[in-house]
Amino acid sequence: MSMIITAIVVLLGLALIFGAVLGFAAVRFKVDGDPIVDQINNLLPQTQCGQCGHPGCRPYAEGIANGEPINKCPPGGESTIQALADLLDVEALPLDAEHGEEKPRMVAYIREAECIGCTKCIQACPVDAILGAAKQMHTVIVDECTGCDLCVEPCPVDCIDMLPLPTTPQNWKWDFPLPSSALIATDANRGAA
Amino acid sequence: MTAASPIRIWDIPGGIHPQENKLQSLGHGIETPPLPRELIVPLQQHIGARAEPCVAVGDKVLKGQLIAEASGFVSCPLHAPTSGTVTAIGPAPYPHASGLEEWAIRIEADGEDRWCELDPISDFRALEPAALLDIIRASGISGLGGAGFPTAVKLKARPEQKIHTLIVNGTECEPYITADDSAMRYRAEQIVSGIEVLMHILRPEQVLIGIEDNKPEAIEAMRAAVGERPMQVVVFPTKYPSGGEKQLIQILTGKEVPSGGLPADLGMVCQNVGTLLAIHDAVVLGQPLIKRITTLTGDALSHPTNVEALIGTPIRELLTFAGLQPEKLYRLVMGGPMMGFTLQSMDAPIVKTTNCLLAGSKAELPPPPPAQPCIRCGLCAEACPASLLPQQLHFFALGKDYDQLKRQNLFDCIECGACSYVCPSSIPLVQYYRAAKSEIRALDLQQHKADHSRQRFEHRQERLQREAEQKERDRIARAEKAARLKAAKEAEAAKQADSDAAVPAADAPAPKAGGLTPEQKQLKIAAATAQMALKKAQKQLTANPDNADLQAQIPQLEQAAREAQEAFDKAQGEVSNQPAAPAPQAAGEDDAKKLKIEAAMLRAALKKAERAAGDNPSDQQQAEIAKLREQAEAAEARVPATAAAKKPVDETLKQAKLDLAMARAATRKTERALAESPDDADLQAQLATQQQALSAAEKALHEAENSSPIPPPERQRVDKKPVDEQLRELKTNLATTKADFKRAERELKDATEAGGDTAAAERELATRRAALDVAAKAFADYMASKETN
Numbered sequence: 001m002s003m004i005i006t007a008i009v010v011l012l013g014l015a016l017i018f019g020a021v022l023g024f025a026a027v028r029f030k031v032d033g034d035p036i037v038d039q040i041n042n043l044l045p046q047t048q049c050g051q052c053g054h055p056g057c058r059p060y061a062e063g064i065a066n067g068e069p070i071n072k073c074p075p076g077g078e079s080t081i082q083a084l085a086d087l088l089d090v091e092a093l094p095l096d097a098e099h100g101e102e103k104p105r106m107v108a109y110i111r112e113a114e115c116i117g118c119t120k121c122i123q124a125c126p127v128d129a130i131l132g133a134a135k136q137m138h139t140v141i142v143d144e145c146t147g148c149d150l151c152v153e154p155c156p157v158d159c160i161d162m163l164p165l166p167t168t169p170q171n172w173k174w175d176f177p178l179p180s181s182a183l184i185a186t187d188a189n190r191g192a193a
Numbered sequence: 194m195t196a197a198s199p200i201r202i203w204d205i206p207g208g209i210h211p212q213e214n215k216l217q218s219l220g221h222g223i224e225t226p227p228l229p230r231e232l233i234v235p236l237q238q239h240i241g242a243r244a245e246p247c248v249a250v251g252d253k254v255l256k257g258q259l260i261a262e263a264s265g266f267v268s269c270p271l272h273a274p275t276s277g278t279v280t281a282i283g284p285a286p287y288p289h290a291s292g293l294e295e296w297a298i299r300i301e302a303d304g305e306d307r308w309c310e311l312d313p314i315s316d317f318r319a320l321e322p323a324a325l326l327d328i329i330r331a332s333g334i335s336g337l338g339g340a341g342f343p344t345a346v347k348l349k350a351r352p353e354q355k356i357h358t359l360i361v362n363g364t365e366c367e368p369y370i371t372a373d374d375s376a377m378r379y380r381a382e383q384i385v386s387g388i389e390v391l392m393h394i395l396r397p398e399q400v401l402i403g404i405e406d407n408k409p410e411a412i413e414a415m416r417a418a419v420g421e422r423p424m425q426v427v428v429f430p431t432k433y434p435s436g437g438e439k440q441l442i443q444i445l446t447g448k449e450v451p452s453g454g455l456p457a458d459l460g461m462v463c464q465n466v467g468t469l470l471a472i473h474d475a476v477v478l479g480q481p482l483i484k485r486i487t488t489l490t491g492d493a494l495s496h497p498t499n500v501e502a503l504i505g506t507p508i509r510e511l512l513t514f515a516g517l518q519p520e521k522l523y524r525l526v527m528g529g530p531m532m533g534f535t536l537q538s539m540d541a542p543i544v545k546t547t548n549c550l551l552a553g554s555k556a557e558l559p560p561p562p563p564a565q566p567c568i569r570c571g572l573c574a575e576a577c578p579a580s581l582l583p584q585q586l587h588f589f590a591l592g593k594d595y596d597q598l599k600r601q602n603l604f605d606c607i608e609c610g611a612c613s614y615v616c617p618s619s620i621p622l623v624q625y626y627r628a629a630k631s632e633i634r635a636l637d638l639q640q641h642k643a644d645h646s647r648q649r650f651e652h653r654q655e656r657l658q659r660e661a662e663q664k665e666r667d668r669i670a671r672a673e674k675a676a677r678l679k680a681a682k683e684a685e686a687a688k689q690a691d692s693d694a695a696v697p698a699a700d701a702p703a704p705k706a707g708g709l710t711p712e713q714k715q716l717k718i719a720a721a722t723a724q725m726a727l728k729k730a731q732k733q734l735t736a737n738p739d740n741a742d743l744q745a746q747i748p749q750l751e752q753a754a755r756e757a758q759e760a761f762d763k764a765q766g767e768v769s770n771q772p773a774a775p776a777p778q779a780a781g782e783d784d785a786k787k788l789k790i791e792a793a794m795l796r797a798a799l800k801k802a803e804r805a806a807g808d809n810p811s812d813q814q815q816a817e818i819a820k821l822r823e824q825a826e827a828a829e830a831r832v833p834a835t836a837a838a839k840k841p842v843d844e845t846l847k848q849a850k851l852d853l854a855m856a857r858a859a860t861r862k863t864e865r866a867l868a869e870s871p872d873d874a875d876l877q878a879q880l881a882t883q884q885q886a887l888s889a890a891e892k893a894l895h896e897a898e899n900s901s902p903i904p905p906p907e908r909q910r911v912d913k914k915p916v917d918e919q920l921r922e923l924k925t926n927l928a929t930t931k932a933d934f935k936r937a938e939r940e941l942k943d944a945t946e947a948g949g950d951t952a953a954a955e956r957e958l959a960t961r962r963a964a965l966d967v968a969a970k971a972f973a974d975y976m977a978s979k980e981t982n
Contacts, residue, residue: 045639046643048650056650057647058647170237173635174627174631175628176590176625176628177625
């Protein structure tokens with residue numbers, strides 16, 4: 001009988017000690033985990049274009065954290081969906097065509113001769129990438145433009161074009177070699193079969 | 194001596210031994226091609242920021258003149274390769290794997306090839322290292338070995354790290370290329386001079402010149418040039434890619450540059466022999482970097498050679514000089530066959546990094562055979578000089594798993610091509626790595642840009658919120674202010690309506706609004722409002738006679754209206770009395786003025802009439818003049834009277850003032866004299882009389898002021914010495930005794946003149962004198978005690 005009591009007392013003592021150690025460790029080594037919304041927001045392309053139906057990338061990140069589908073971001077495209085799927089451990093879905101399609105990176109361009117200086121595009125730009133003042137010609141700072149095309153619609157004289165970002169020797173990329181399967185005649189239809 | 198103490202050399206992992214093909218281009222020394230007609234100087238010939246043009250189209254430039262400035266710390270200036278005219282600044286053909294154009298300055302040569310003024314340094318040892326670095330930077334020198342990193346930046350990459358080893362790279366391991374070999378053969382002295390400049394800048398403990406053993410002539414030339422200098426020419430077996438910076442360091446020192454690090458982290462700096470030649474030219478000759486030694490080789494050239502070509506020379510002209518056979522040309526490569534890239538156009542110029550142009554025939558540079566699947570043979574891993582796992586990198590690159598590629602140290606790959614060279618399946622491995630690297634760089638850039646955009650977006654949101662809040666605050670503040678004003682007005686109105694009374698407004702004749710003060714106006718408005726409210730209520734009551742509320746309101750309103758009206762009437766009465774007082778005075782002055790003006794006008798009219806009448810006035814004119822004269826005289830007669838009355842010069846007042854001032858001055862004088870000799874009875878008596886006179890004068894002045902029509906000036910009485918009671922008593926006492934003494938004196942005198950008994954008078958005088966003495970002493974004592982206080 002005394003053995004049993006001893007065993008219980010010892011186990012209780014151990015439980016108390018370990019509990020205290022764990023409790024201390026939980027307080028002392030508390031890790032402020034990067035909140036999931038911030039992690040999702042970091043993966044989004046930050047164009048702030050609103051094509052997902054949210055007023056900016058962070059609201060969409062909050063939406064995703066609350067269970068919204070991850071395939072509503074056309075500027076991010078396939079790679080963003082993949083990254084989100086990896087982060088949230090969900091299945092990668094194809095891009096929802098309802099919200100637009102993936103396009104190459106664009107920049108806004110103001111045809112300056114036609115600009116009347118109404119400042120409407122300046123107010124629309126989510127990243128302050130348009131420079132100008134009332135009755136003065138406006139222009140786009142290419143390096144700051146995210147290509148969200150939010151400035152196109154408010155322009156009363158339709159002088160804003162969305163142009164693809166020009167390729168220069170500085171941003172040119174080497175191509176991956178052609179897949180070898182296409183080089184062998186008998187392999188040509190293997191993917192389809 | 195250096196040859197006598199050979200230092201130990203190490204080996205690098207991997208490496209290959211491709212066919213060298215160096216002999217073809219070594220037969221003619223270093224040749225100078227003809228001056229091209231037009232040169233194209235691209236603005237980006239180095240790693241870093243694009244240079245900023247500082248000339249305009251149409252400018253005449255001289256050889257060596259600065260044409261583009263460095264636009265950042267990691268950047269390089271550009272100089273005109275020959276004298277001529279700037280014909281264009283804009284996109285131009287550019288030697289790049291993409292075949293894209295790049296901004297460039299086009300210069301049409303004038304054929305004179307005239308130098309601008311140069312500034313050679315005869316003794317560079319007299320200069321500070323920083324000054325020499327500035328010369329190197331200003332001369333536009335970037336690494337001529339192939340990467341093109343700005344040399345001045347590289348020399349100071351780790352300013353805090355002491356450089357103990359300077360390594361000179363004369364390896365030139367890549368097949369076909371012989372530019373460095375030629376430089377060492379024919380320009381050894383200049384290269385050694387360049388090394389000495391760097392030694393002066395860096396002060397290294399040892400200088401190692403690494404040369405592969407397949408260049409015996411270059412080794413001999415360099416050894417001869419080095420002589421007894423503290424440099425060591427180190428010869429090691431030929432193996433590709435020994436010439437890579439990190440590989441050469443490993444061969445010469447046995448140390449590995451850490452992943453992602455720089456040689457400077459180990460206290461070493463590695464420079465290509467071509468760069469040292471350029472440093473010599475820049476410092477000793479004062480010539481900026483405008484030319485370089487380039488190998489022209491390949492089976493498509495009938496005259497393969499090395500040339501010292503001006504930077505910006507179109508490739509086509511150089512190849513023509515080397516005897517290009519276009520029908521043989523299959524592929525044109527800039528750089529070597531292992532690490533170079535295919536050029537898509539011969540219009541592009543050579544740049545600072547162009548060490549070789551390889552015009553290969555189809556047999557020489559055959560199209561790569563189709564790639565076969567990887568058989569996991571592992572030859573690539575054996576060949577890799579950086580000890581990477583090319584197979585793994587290949588598979589991750591195929592799957593575009595960029596995180597894994599980074600983890601496998603893809604960025605330590607020097608793209609030497611040894612893995613592709615040994616691959617039995619002919620997989621273009623390097624192309625995968627290059628593509629993956631540029632993709633990762635682009636993604637990093639995109640991520641960086643996304644972060645930047647997010648920051649801007651957040652800042653904008655913050656700003657908008659701040660503005661909205663400010664607007665809201667302003668609005669609230671305005672609303673509060675308006676409410677306060679309204680409340681104050683209502684409170685005032687209510688107060689007046691309450692405290693003052695009102696007889697029905699109709700009873701009081703309303704005075705003109707023009708003559709009302711603001712207070713009166715307010716009162717009037719209050720009265721009118723009260724009246725209005727009353728009338729309204731009465732009207733409503735006639736409409737709904739049963740409304741009890743209204744019935745109750747009416748008497749209240751009646752009361753309020755009555756009070757308001759009363760208050761107004763009262764204020765009206767007060768005000769109408771007030772301004773009445775000053776009016777007559779003002780009227781008097783105004784009248785005088787008016788009269789004067791009238792008189793002057795009449796006089797003027799009279800003069801005019803007289804002039805108009807001339808010498809022979811008609812009767813009518815005479816009558817008129819007479820009338821005018823009469824009027825003017827009458828007017829003038831009235832004026833002086835008022836004018837005289839206007840100036841009340843009060844003689845009595847003036848006199849009183851003068852008297853007072855004089856009396857005061859005399860008293861002061863006596864007081865001062867008395868202070869010097871307090872026992873002087875005469876003075877004391879004088880003082881007493883003077884004080885009496887002074888008080889009399891003061892009194893007279895007051896009377897004069899009171900009786901004078903001129904208002905007394907507003908004076909502030911300053912009592913500098915408040916007179917205390919004791920002093921006054923003593924003074925009075927002194928004065929009375931003095932007066933008694935004087936009387937006694939006079940009596941004695943009278944008695945003496947009368948010839949009567951003077952004894953009593955004399956006794957009296959003595960007593961008086963004693964009393965006076967006592968009083969004077971008491972006064973003097975008091976004054977003395979006061980002064981000591």
